[in-house]
Amino acid sequence: MAADIINRVANSKLKVLDLEDYYPSGSRILLDIKDWLAEGLVLRELDFRAHVASHNWEQYQNTYVALTCSTDAIVPAWAYMLITLELEPYAEKVNLGTLNELETSIYQDIINDLDVSEFKDAPVIIKGCSKKPVPESAYVMISNKIRPIARSIMFGEACSSVPLYKRK
Numbered sequence: 001m002a003a004d005i006i007n008r009v010a011n012s013k014l015k016v017l018d019l020e021d022y023y024p025s026g027s028r029i030l031l032d033i034k035d036w037l038a039e040g041l042v043l044r045e046l047d048f049r050a051h052v053a054s055h056n057w058e059q060y061q062n063t064y065v066a067l068t069c070s071t072d073a074i075v076p077a078w079a080y081m082l083i084t085l086e087l088e089p090y091a092e093k094v095n096l097g098t099l100n101e102l103e104t105s106i107y108q109d110i111i112n113d114l115d116v117s118e119f120k121d122a123p124v125i126i127k128g129c130s131k132k133p134v135p136e137s138a139y140v141m142i143s144n145k146i147r148p149i150a151r152s153i154m155f156g157e158a159c160s161s162v163p164l165y166k167r168k
């Protein structure tokens with residue numbers, strides 16, 4: 001007589017935290033302003049403001065935008081501020097830097113606002129493999145956030161996790 005198969009993971013107090021579940025939809029766009037500068041290097045205020053005024057900002061509706069200048073130009077802070085103010089009604093988030101820095105900033109906001117009370121005194125597995133571009137920095141941030149309350153923290157899958165922390 002065959003014994004019933006029991007899913008011990010489903011019946012345990014183990015909590016799985018998958019950062020991919022929090023990945024917000026919306027395109028990620030790198031807005032490089034080098035073409036708005038004279039020879040890609042010099043910001044001439046009148047020309048720059050003309051580019052900003054004539055740019056189609058509506059194309060950034062519901063997107064996440066990383067502002068950058070890929071040349072060695074010295075760009076004053078007000079230039080990025082001006083662009084950010086134009087993007088604000090359309091973009092979900094604007095960040096200065098690379099697309100990876102943008103993802104980190106997105107996850108920083110998500111993790112800061114995340115209610116982690118369900119992980120109090122529980123063994124937690126932070127799921128590792130994801131199909132979405134969850135930045136490694138997000139795993140560091142969530143580890144910092146749940147360490148004070150979790151009984152233990154593991155990384156990976158329930159069938160093959162790496163133990164990271166256990167409260168003493």
